Amino acid sequence: MTVSVLRLDEWAHPVAPVRREVLSATPELDEGRPPVLFVPGFGHGAWAYAEHWLEHTASRGFPAYAVSPRGHGASEASRKADLRAYAHDVVQVAASLPRKAVIAGHGAGALVVTHALARYPARAAVLLSPVLGGVSAALRNPGLVLPALFGGGLRLPANQLFSRELPAAAARAYAKRLGRASTRAQWQLLRGATPERAVGDPPVLVVGSPDDKIVSPAALKDAARAYGGAPLLFPGMGHDLMLDARWREPIDAILDWLEKSH
Amino acid sequence: MSVDQDFGGELTGTTLWRDGWPVYDRGETVCVIGAGPSGLTAIKNLKEAGFGVDCYERETGVGGAWNWRHDRSPVYASTHLISSKPLTQFPDFPMPDEWPDYPHHALVLSYLERYADHFELRPHIWFGTEVVKVEPADNGRWDVTTRSTSKYGGAERIHRYAGVIVANGHNWSPKMPEYEGLDDYRGTVLHANAYKDSAQLRGRRVLVVGGGNTGCDIAVEAAQQAARCWHSTRRGYWYAPKYVLGRPTDQVNDQLLALRAPMRVRQWFAHRTLKLAVGDVTRFGLPKPDHKVYQSHPVVNSQLLYYVGHGGITPVPEIARFHRNSVELRDGRQIEPDLVVLATGYLPRFDFLEPELLGIDQRGKPTLYLHTFPRRHPTLAVAGLVQPDAGVFPLAHWQSVVFARYLRARQSAPQRAAEFGRRVEKEAAGTWHEGRTTDSTRHWFEVSHGLYLRELQRALDTLEGSR
Known part of the structure; x- marks a missing residue:
């Protein structure tokens, strides 16, 4: 879908402002590298990146930020939020950064990022284990989706999110911290909400694991192909790349890619 | 990112001449005149489309009319926006949520400065440099004569560009009425x-x-x-x-536009609302x-x-x-x-351009498709020469996006470029305004943002071949 010039609905009904949680880690020395903004998946919050990735990204010279979309993490609650509101939160934070940002989104947060890309010309984008929605993706995960059909949250048990390498106690602790996205946004995810085309033609990298129990290898390949590339795969890892035992490998690969393409 | 910084092109070796003066060839680089809102968005969008950009700004800062330090700035201490944030901001760089519905001019300037920094536009801008003359050269290229505005002056220099976008503003040259006595x-x-x-x-x-x-x-x-x-x-x-029904008036108006309510219905509603309010x-x-x-x-x-x-x-x-x-x-x-x-308004002035290049008639009104594209000169455009019933920034943004696509299409998709060119020829005298207005200079550049942006979308779709 081409980008829309006339956005009467968006202008007539601007997204209501909310208090947002933004966590950050900045390098000691500003080397002029672009900032990286991480967006968590449904139910997760900025904390998921604060565990390992933010510090690691900063240690490699990239200012790192993570935002909790409304209703997630420590951001203000918002029961009626839709995808547009989540994308708004991402764009607001991206535009507040000193330089043009790289945006990375995980799980359904990747769908949020694709919507944000139509409203902000990111320097580059990374889709991590992307859940881009649609009926076929839902059919693959009936157990996860079923409660959502009746107004509940998506069911995200620890064994679906992490590999066995992560100690069970840690996995349980993470799973306990999960919240849920709004019912409206979940429905949009299930129905599939095709974003408008990204503005500014940013390079897009898709990262995932062939052993992800939520996103199939075929879905990863499709997502990457839509942006003219192949997915970067990390076998043996679970869905939550940033929390799993071998979290260092994917983030290093992403930062290598950023260094090479900029 | 590689910004071509060898300003002057002295290293290219192929010095051209115009009237006995050397002309420095800037290759495929496009020239932007003015670093106000329209100029800034032109730099950003040309850069995004892969063009080299040189911008000339006579003042020492960005923001144009919105920078109160500039001697030509029309803002006064209490100036606030009259259109609300969503209808005023650039479509890909929102104003912060914390700001009020109608920001003060100092906030607008800080917004433009952040825009320039965020997209790294300043390295492209030659501050304290004014454009003296813009003349057509061969193959649709342009010779731009510039000179320093510092009090010590400086020699004039000529650079040759693949395209020129004029964003010199139209709210700085006062229109003075004449009165007896x-x-x-x-x-x-x-x-x-x-x-x-x-x-x-x-x-x-x-x-x-x-x-x-x-x-x-x-x-x-x-x-x-x-x-x-x-x-x-x-x-x-x-x-x-500024507010009706507790919401910014322009947002309520756009709600009716979004419902595709016809002009008469909207007028009826507006008359009712104004009667009550x-x-x-x-x-x-x-x-x-x-x-x-x-x-x-x-x-x-x-x-x-x-x-x-x-x-x-x-x-x-x-x-x-x-x-x-x-x-x-x-x-x-x-x-x-x-x-x-x-408070009698302003008149547009393009002292550095021969009037016929923009189709300027005896009264001083240019003839431009979408108030942007002149006939017969596809590599020339004017940005921000509109007075919409919404903010100017989003309109100026899309004007420069279309200009950048047009320049690209002339190389990569000549058929689509030709189709767009035919539309420019045919519709250059259009108005893109819903009402019949008087012919006063005040109304020359009035556009209805709904109609205008729809036409810009059509132009964009033509150039992208995605209709």
Whole structure:
């Protein structure tokens, strides 16, 4: 879908402002590298990146930020939020950064990022284990989706999110911290909400694991192909790349890619 | 990112000549004239489309009219936006959520400065450099003569560009009305351009001329600060409040547009709403509007009628003539102001371009498709020469996006470029405005943002081949 010039609905009904949680880690020395903004998946919050990735990204010279979309993490609650509101939160934070940002989104947060890309010309984008929605993706995960059909949250048990390498106690602790996205946004995810085309033609990298129990290898390949590339795969890892035992490998690969393409 | 910084192109070795002067070839680089909002978004969008960009700015900072430090800036201390944030911001760089619906001009400047920094536009801008002449060279290219504006001056230099986008603004050259007896008048006469701060009005007996947004703003300030205030308008206007139904008025209006309500329905609704919210302006002694809502650039002011009702502002008709110590009005009344502020608007000026390049007629009005694209010169465009019923920034953004696509399509998709070119030829005299307006210079560049953006979308789809 081409980008829309006339956005009467968006202008007539601007997204209501909310208090947002933004966590950050900045390098000691500003080397002029672009900032990286991480967006968590449904139910997760900025904390998921604060565990390992933010510090690691900063240690490699990239200012790192993570935002909790409304209703997630420590951001203000918002029961009626839709995808547009989540994308708004991402764009607001991206535009507040000193330089043009790289945006990375995980799980359904990747769908949020694709919507944000139509409203902000990111320097580059990374889709991590992307859940881009649609009926076929839902059919693959009936157990996860079923409660959502009746107004509940998506069911995200620890064994679906992490590999066995992560100690069970840690996995349980993470799973306990999960919240849920709004019912409206979940429905949009299930129905599939095709974003408008990204503005500014940013390079897009898709990262995932062939052993992800939520996103199939075929879905990863499709997502990457839509942006003219192949997915970067990390076998043996679970869905939550940033929390799993071998979290260092994917983030290093992403930062290598950023260094090479900029 | 590799910004080509060898300004001057001395290293290219192939020096060209024009009238005995060397011409430095800047290859595929595009020239942007002015670093105000329209110029900044042009730099960003050309850069995003892969073009090299050189921008010339006569001042030493970005922001153009919105930078109060600039001697040509028309802003005064109390200037606020009259369109709300969503309809004013660039479509891909929102204003912060924490800002109010109608930000102050200092916030708007900080927004433009952040835009320039965020997208790293400053390395492309040659500050303190003004454009003296823009002349066509062969193959659709342009020779741009520039000179330093520093007091020490400097030699003129000529660079050759693949394209030029003119963003020199149209709110800086005052339009001065002529009145009989003005030369002998003993009081002070100012154009609104020179009005900066309400301290200028304190204790004075002020006559404000002009019923536009600036005139109404100054009249309100005079009501608060001056000893006396008369407000002279030529015709009746609709005074839209900044809020209706508790929401910014332009957002309520766009809700009706979004429902695709036809013009007449929207007019009916607007008349009803204004009747309830504002009421009959003739009761306040103001002239009855001689046109329907939406037919003319809206005056957005919630305070004018309030101050008229409190006796702070006396509405008066047009000026007939000036006397030595007084002003005679059309109805024969004599008033004795000691300060006259002429909020009579501005005229566009393109001193560096031959008038026929923009199809400028005897009255001074350019003939441009979408007020942007001239006939016969596909590599030339004007940005921001519009007066919409919304903010200018989003319109200027899409103008430069379309210009960048057009330049690209001329190389990569000549058929689509030709189709666009035919539309420019055919529709250069269009208006993109819903109402019939008078032919006053004030209304030359008025556009309805709905109609205008729809046409820009059509242009974009043509160039991208995605209809």
